[in-house]
Amino acid sequence: MRQLQEQKASKEQNNNNASNNHSLVTMLHQIQETYNYLPENVLRELAKEKNIPLVDLYRVATFYSLFSLTPKGKHKILTCTGTACHVRGSEKVTEEISRVLGIQPGETTEDGEYSLEAVNCLGACALAPLVVVDEQYHANMTPAQIGALFNGVRKSTCQDKESSHCHCSSVAVGSKEKS
Amino acid sequence: MPSLQSRINTAADLFRLQETLQQRASSNNRYIAVCGDTGCSAWGSKSVKDVFRDCLEQKGLAGQVGMKFTGCLGLCESGPVVIICPEQIFYQKVQEEDVEEIIDKTVTRGEIIPRLLYQDVLSGETYTYMNEIPFYQKQKRLLMGNNLKIDPNSIEDYLALGGYSATARALTEMTPLEIIDEVKFSKLRGRGGAGFSAGDKWKECYDAVSDRKYIICNADEGDPGAFMDRSLLEGNPHSVLEGLIIGGFAVGAREGMIYVRAEYPTAVVKIKHALHQAEELGLLGENIFGSGFDFQVSISIGAGAFVSGETSALIASIEGRAGEPRQKPPRLAQRGLWGRPTVVNNVESLANIPVILREGEEYRRTGTDKSRGTKIFSLVGKVVNTGLVEVPLGITIREIIEDIGGGIKGGRSFKAVQTGGPSGGCLPEHLLDTPTDFEELNAVGSMMGSGGMIVMDDETCMVDVARYFLRFLQDESCGKCFSCREGINRLLEIIDDIVHGLGTPGHIDLLRELSVVVKDSTLCGLGQTSANPVLSTLQYFEEEYRAHIKDKKCPAGVCKALIHFSIDLEKCTGCGVCKKKCPEEAISGEKKEIHEIDPERCSKCGICLDTCTFDAVLKC
Ligand SMILES: Cc1cc2nc3c(=O)[nH]c(=O)nc-3n(C[C@H](O)[C@H](O)[C@H](O)COP(=O)(O)O)c2cc1C
Ligand code: SF4
Ligand code: SF4
Ligand code: FES
Ligand code: FES
Numbered sequence: 001m002r003q004l005q006e007q008k009a010s011k012e013q014n015n016n017n018a019s020n021n022h023s024l025v026t027m028l029h030q031i032q033e034t035y036n037y038l039p040e041n042v043l044r045e046l047a048k049e050k051n052i053p054l055v056d057l058y059r060v061a062t063f064y065s066l067f068s069l070t071p072k073g074k075h076k077i078l079t080c081t082g083t084a085c086h087v088r089g090s091e092k093v094t095e096e097i098s099r100v101l102g103i104q105p106g107e108t109t110e111d112g113e114y115s116l117e118a119v120n121c122l123g124a125c126a127l128a129p130l131v132v133v134d135e136q137y138h139a140n141m142t143p144a145q146i147g148a149l150f151n152g153v154r155k156s157t158c159q160d161k162e163s164s165h166c167h168c169s170s171v172a173v174g175s176k177e178k179s
Numbered sequence: 180m181p182s183l184q185s186r187i188n189t190a191a192d193l194f195r196l197q198e199t200l201q202q203r204a205s206s207n208n209r210y211i212a213v214c215g216d217t218g219c220s221a222w223g224s225k226s227v228k229d230v231f232r233d234c235l236e237q238k239g240l241a242g243q244v245g246m247k248f249t250g251c252l253g254l255c256e257s258g259p260v261v262i263i264c265p266e267q268i269f270y271q272k273v274q275e276e277d278v279e280e281i282i283d284k285t286v287t288r289g290e291i292i293p294r295l296l297y298q299d300v301l302s303g304e305t306y307t308y309m310n311e312i313p314f315y316q317k318q319k320r321l322l323m324g325n326n327l328k329i330d331p332n333s334i335e336d337y338l339a340l341g342g343y344s345a346t347a348r349a350l351t352e353m354t355p356l357e358i359i360d361e362v363k364f365s366k367l368r369g370r371g372g373a374g375f376s377a378g379d380k381w382k383e384c385y386d387a388v389s390d391r392k393y394i395i396c397n398a399d400e401g402d403p404g405a406f407m408d409r410s411l412l413e414g415n416p417h418s419v420l421e422g423l424i425i426g427g428f429a430v431g432a433r434e435g436m437i438y439v440r441a442e443y444p445t446a447v448v449k450i451k452h453a454l455h456q457a458e459e460l461g462l463l464g465e466n467i468f469g470s471g472f473d474f475q476v477s478i479s480i481g482a483g484a485f486v487s488g489e490t491s492a493l494i495a496s497i498e499g500r501a502g503e504p505r506q507k508p509p510r511l512a513q514r515g516l517w518g519r520p521t522v523v524n525n526v527e528s529l530a531n532i533p534v535i536l537r538e539g540e541e542y543r544r545t546g547t548d549k550s551r552g553t554k555i556f557s558l559v560g561k562v563v564n565t566g567l568v569e570v571p572l573g574i575t576i577r578e579i580i581e582d583i584g585g586g587i588k589g590g591r592s593f594k595a596v597q598t599g600g601p602s603g604g605c606l607p608e609h610l611l612d613t614p615t616d617f618e619e620l621n622a623v624g625s626m627m628g629s630g631g632m633i634v635m636d637d638e639t640c641m642v643d644v645a646r647y648f649l650r651f652l653q654d655e656s657c658g659k660c661f662s663c664r665e666g667i668n669r670l671l672e673i674i675d676d677i678v679h680g681l682g683t684p685g686h687i688d689l690l691r692e693l694s695v696v697v698k699d700s701t702l703c704g705l706g707q708t709s710a711n712p713v714l715s716t717l718q719y720f721e722e723e724y725r726a727h728i729k730d731k732k733c734p735a736g737v738c739k740a741l742i743h744f745s746i747d748l749e750k751c752t753g754c755g756v757c758k759k760k761c762p763e764e765a766i767s768g769e770k771k772e773i774h775e776i777d778p779e780r781c782s783k784c785g786i787c788l789d790t791c792t793f794d795a796v797l798k799c
Contacts, residue, residue: 024499025482029441063501063657064482066441082403083597083633084559086647092785099762120485120651121403123410123443124217125557125631126255126565137221144760144786 024052024060028067037068073108073115075153077101078132082121089142090129094118096143097131100150186461189469190347193338200339210245211235211286212262212327213273216410217445218255218566223274224248227259230278244286247336250326250414254314255566257297262327267309270295300563300585314564317582319545319571321538321553322530326414331449334456337417343462345533349425350470355385358429358536365535365542366551371397371488371525372602372629372704374550374617377532380522383512384430387520392432395497395516395523396423398439398446399481399488402600403651405631407555408526410567412439412446415530416453420476422529424463425536427474430522435476438493441483450478485601485655489703490523492657503657504703525629527555546572550616554627560597560634561588570615577611580634591636594735595720599628601648601655602708604715605641624715626708640737641720642727646674648712656705663706666697670713678738682728690717736798739783743799746774750795757787757796 027050031042038061047054061067079094094105097116103109105118122130127139131146133153141149187193213219213228228248235241252260257271263285270281273295284290296305297312306312309327329336337343349358363378384392396419400408412419423435439447454476457463465473479497486492487502494516496502515521531552535542546552550572556579559565563585570579576596580586587593595605604625606613613619617627635644649671658664670693673686694710701707717724726732733741746757746766753771765781768774776787788796 023479023497025496026480026499029480029482060499060501063503064484064487065654066483083600083631083647084404084557084565087560087633087635087639087644089785095782096762096784096786119442119483120401121405121442122217123400123406124221124255125404125406125559126218126567127221127258128559128565130221137217139221142789143784144789 024057025064028061028064032067035071037071040069071108071112073113075114075134076132077114077116077134078119078122079105079116080120080122080128080130080132081118082125082128084121084125085128085130088128088140092143093129093131093141093146096146097150100146186459187468188461190351193343193347193468197338197341197344200335201341204336204339207245208265209243209286210247210264211281212247212249212252212264214250214252214258214260215248215331216251216255216413217406218251219258219260222258222272224259226275227261227273227278230275231261231282234278234282238282240282240286244282247328247330248332249329250331251323251410251567252326253318253320253323253566253568254297254312254564256564261295262309264327267327268307269297269309269312271297314566314568314583314585317574317578318569319553320569321534321542321545322411322418322527322555323414323567323569325418329415331414331416332452334417334453334460337415341537342417342533343421345536346421346424346462347468348536350428350468350472355429355431358425359385361539362429362532362535365539366549367528367531367535368550368617369525370527370531370554370629372402372600372626374627377524377528380512380524381426381430383510384432384520384522387512389520391434391517391519392430393516393519393521394423394427394430394432394435395493395521396435396437396526396529397488397490397493397523398437398443398526399493400440400443400526400629401485401488401655402629402631404559404597404633405557405600405629407557407567407630409443409446411526411530411555412443413449416450417457418530418533419526420450420453420457420463422524422532423476424467424474425532426522426524426529428470428472430520432522433473433475435474436479436497436516437476438479438481438497440481447478447480454478484657485651486657486703486705489705492703493523494521501657503659504705506702527630547614547616549618550627554615554630556598556615556630556632558584558632558634560632561591561636561639562586562634563588573614573616575612575614576606576632579615579632580611584634587634587636589636591638593634594637594639595635595641595644597625597633597635597644597712598631599626599711600631601651602626602704602711603628603631604711605635605644605719606715607719610719624711624718626711638735638737640733640735641716641723642674642678642733643735643737645713645716646671646678649674649709652705652709656709660701660703660706662697662700663702663709666693666701666706667709669693670697670710674713677724677727678733679740680727680731682724684728686728687717687721687724742783743778744776744781744783744785744787745797745799746776747795747797748773750793752793752795754793756790756792760786760790762786 047057101114105116108115129141131138131141259273261270261273298305359381367377368374398408427435484502487496489504492502492504511521542552553569555569558568568583597605610623620626653667656663694714697710726734736742751773758766763780763782765777
């Protein structure tokens with residue numbers, strides 16, 4: 001009995017050490033970093049390569065909110081919906097971003113420019129409500145500031161300022177542009 | 180002089196190096212501390228720091244005046260915070276343009292620049308030195324105090340303050356049992372939420388027989404509205420690392436792990452750097468201090484799941500599975516990571532360990548009989564001074580909010596304070612004198628939790644707060660238990676009805692009844708405490724629920740279905756600002772004439788209310 005247990009333990013350890021180096025969560029992080037999301041074909045390959053049932057892979061990939069099975073936009077917008085941000089009005093801020101971009105949290109604009117993510121806390125709660133655009137923190141946001149904020153984003157990231165395609169000066173961005 | 184490249188082989192090596200670094204620090208004690216934590220960075224402290232550095236260089240002062248880009252200095256609301264040391268002259272909201280003046284006047288001539296000083300909103304009084312500011316006066320910063328003296332990237336700064344002495348003492352002068360006894364004697368209780376005795380937990384893992392054990396630092400910090408753990412890791416990573424090494428030695432683990440949430444990328448960078456430095460000096464690795472004890476630390480990164488902060492779920496996540504809790508027993512001290520005895524400690528709990536081993540006396544003198552030491556709270560919400568405060572346990576909540584926090588923002592009135600995160604509760608005005616003590620907070624229906632303290636004013640709707648937490652928990656429940664998965668959904672449906680004006684008088688009893696069921700029939704702490712936000716708001720703010728149900732009114736003006744926007748005919752000047760700003764084109768009116776809101780089109784975003792400078796927009 002004891003021997004059996006030891007055998008089992010040593011087998012477990014072998015398995016473990018293998019996965020220890022590269023835990024599945026870490027691998028998924030790496031894939032997402034490379035592709036910006038978790039593409040189906042890459043997950044299929046990974047499942048084959050690591051001999052993990054695809055369903056298990058998907059279970060992990062869908063359990064964690066930071067993994068995405070669909071491509072993300074060029075610009076990542078995070079809006080904090082944590083408690084500190086909530087009591088200082090983040091819900092209205094998020095609604096206004098949704099309205100301006102024409103997408104709900106978790107979605108990406110059709111042109112692939114922006115994706116909006118609602119997160120539970122960004123750890124800078126003293127500055128609530130917080131919106132992060134491409135890793136740039138914007139503190140004490142109000143719905144009224146959102147239009148100007150995205151105008152700024154458009155302007156600062158637009159590669160095309162000189163040409164006639166540039167719409168930097170329009171108030172709203174995204175698919176639901178206001179005329 | 181022992182160079183930093185050389186390995187520290189014995190405790191004596193450490194003390195020699197500490198002494199050299201101490202001398203260096205005291206002979207060169209003139210420096211400018213710029214807060215580099217996330218809060219101040221968001222206010223632009225990074226460029227302020229760069230300008231300081233360039234400016235010192237240009238003026239040929241770089242040799243005489245040092246610079247530190249520090250961890251959180253506490254008063255995040257007033258960032259970027261800059262402190263001129265050694266005098267500790269406190270400047271707030273410092274912009275790039277202010278830098279040259281600070282160097283010319285304050286650094287070179289000792290002159291104060293009044294416009295950059297902290298000013299009390301109520302009394303109008305200004306304060307020059309950090310320790311004079313009321314925000315810091317009632318604090319006791321055993322864990323965070325050193326942030327001012329440490330550049331988190333510099334292990335030298337930490338060593339100059341006597342860093343790693345506690346580890347040296349533990350590994351070379353004490354037995355594991357002696358350490359455990361000392362931690363027990365200090366009565367340190369876990370800072371991650373439950374407040375379990377840290378010493379007892381270590382003893383249980385120490386007693387387990389196995390050739391391999393693990394110690395894990397829980398840096399998942401899932402409590403929304405709290406950032407103590409992040410700031411500790413980013414501001415003073417070696418103090419946490421010391422706690423982990425000592426804990427590993429005490430329980431017999433040679434491997435440690437830090438589980439950090441993915442939302443904290445800077446913390447990950449800072450810890451990696453700290454690990455690297457400790458390894459280079461031989462403070463991690465083989466035969467630390469010649470004690471024969473080997474210890475290594477790795478980092479594991481979460482992926483955004485609140486429930487993964489629960490210990491068994493956290494282990495599942497490290498093992499590469501979905502981070503769901505499992506049934507206990509077997510307890511982690513029996514079957515933890517990879518089936519081996521494991522102990523999980525919160526970041527702040529571990530940061531307390533070196534303090535206890537170095538200044539045990541002082542530690543034990545702090546706090547109440549059953550809740551010893553200090554606690555860091557993230558004081559946020561509708562309070563004047565938002566930021567991180569570290570207080571001796573036992574101080575009342577009123578002292579934190581009023582004396583340290585400076586009271587309610589914008590001259591509004593206090594309504595409630597929420598502690599304990601999604602598992603905690605909301606306390607009303609008449610309980611503000613409750614001391615911050617594990618038992619006392621539980622007795623009034625809240626809890627210490629990990630340290631989020633969210634202050635709410637009369638513009639916060641308590642039914643909406645309960646709804647907020649239920650939505651959070653609905654998202655975060657792993658769904659394993661039927662009564663958690665479905666129970667939270669049903670509670671939320673009822674509350675949704677109430678905020679949409681569809682509440683019935685029977686709803687209140689139903690909420691209470693259902694809450695008990697969910698509490699009693701779920702597996703992990705998430706489910707067991709999920710009804711607390713509902714129960715505590717019902718307990719202290721039942722009137723507000725009744726107003727929603729009976730009068731179909733939201734007294735705080737938050738629940739959209741129950742509020743309406745209109746324009747005050749007396750006050751409207753016809754300036755047209757609201758009309759221009761309204762995203763729904765719901766406002767009509769000619770220039771200089773009274774404007775009007777079309778209730779059909781209005782989405783109740785509140786932009787008109789925020790933008791009207793004549794207070795002419797009404798919300799009722
Ligand atoms: C749903 C849930 C989430 C939790 N999240 C965290 C967390 O993010 N950080 C933490 O330190 N403890 C968290 N805990 C508490 C841990 O289970 C555990 O009590 C703690 O890490 C133990 O460390 P301590 O004794 O030092 O407090 C959570 C518990 C539950 C039930
Ligand atoms: S109580 Fe909820 S979160 Fe906890 S294990 Fe059960 S279903 Fe999952
Ligand atoms: S609340 Fe918003 S939608 Fe309604 S009138 Fe005012 S600005 Fe327009
Ligand atoms: S609650 Fe928004 S940053 Fe913490
Ligand atoms: S982030 Fe600078 S004081 Fe807290």
